[in-house]
Amino acid sequence: MSLSPIAWLFINILLLLPLVHTVLATSHNTPINGTCDDTCGTIPIKYPFGTGFGCGHPVFARYIKCSSGTLQFSTGTGIYTISSIDYPSNTIIVTDPLMSTCSSMQNSGSFILDKASPFTITPDVNFVLLGCSTTSPVFDVDEELCDTGSGSRICRGLYSCKGVTGIGLPQNAPISTCCVYESPVGLGSGYALDLPKLQCSSYTSIYGFGDDEGDPTKWKFGISLQYNDSYYTETCKDCEASGGLCGFAGLDQSFACVCKNGANSSNNCLGREISLPAFVVSLNFSKSPSIALMVCLERNMGTKNSNEDDSWRTMALLDVAILLELIGCLKTLGDTNYQ
Secondary structure: OOOOHHHHHHHHHHHHHHHHHHHHHHHOOOHHHOOOOOEEOOEEOOOOOOOOOOEOOHHHHOOEEEEOOEEEEEEOOEEEEEEEEEOOOOEEEEEOOOOOOOOOOOOOOOEEOOOOOOEEEOOOOEEEEEEEOOOOHHHOOOOOOEOOOHHHHHHHHHHOOHHHHHHOOOOOOOHHHOEEEOOOOOOOOOOEEOHHHHOEEEEEEEEEOOOOOOOHHHOEEOEEEEEOOOOOOHHHHHHHHOOOEEEEEOOOOEEEEEOOOOOEEOOOOOOOOOOOOHHHHOOOOOOHHHHHHHHHHHHHHOOOOOOOOOHHHHHHHHHHHHHHHHHHHHHHHHHHHOO
């Protein structure tokens, strides 16, 4: 006994409902729709930064992320820890685990800052090359790549540290193998510190000298970077004022206000709406009472606590949408059969 077209349509739509539920449940767990955090470990996170993909500004998401409570900065040469962020001055402090300090010196890797990054090295940073070969290009008298003025004081201070033995030098060694490096391209974006090319064992970066410039144990070691804050818009301010966090979503990485329950809004969390999948929106509702019923259900469901998960609302609305469309199709087919 063959089934009528109406029966086949009814069976197919009912079989599709569990699949739709699975797709929706998966989409609610993707990073784009996930909840963003306002802290990473002990560091407050504000725009344009974010704790993961879909959070903050997409330009910064390539470089900054939170991993197991540690805020990380990524470049072509590795992943570094962000120890602090100063939002008023738009600066972050990055620490390289292989970078030398007064207490511990070791062979280091290179440091490269991508030209396309929204970060620049602040002018107060002093890059110091340690344990350099006498044939190193930094000592070329025609290039003047080393600061021989105040740089000599910095080199003497570092070589007075006990940690200098970690790179095979005795304490208070001659500073002839030390160079306070003045890059030929200057500080800023696109900075490269290639130690193998420069023939140096290690490097350090000093962004402050503390209360005593003569005591290297009080110096502030790290790489100070300034970021571009022009991405902060009125739309983001409106989102934050409503309790949301600014992020992005979709293939076009358009702005999204990420609310505390994980739902995304195009503006703020005060009037957030659940966006049904495109194939549901495109359903051809043949009767206005169907649309009215959907609106009524959405408004009643919207009164639920905003901190609870919204996936059940989306699925319920989707079921109603498909069933209402089914009723319309059945009625249309029925009317056709009786004509």
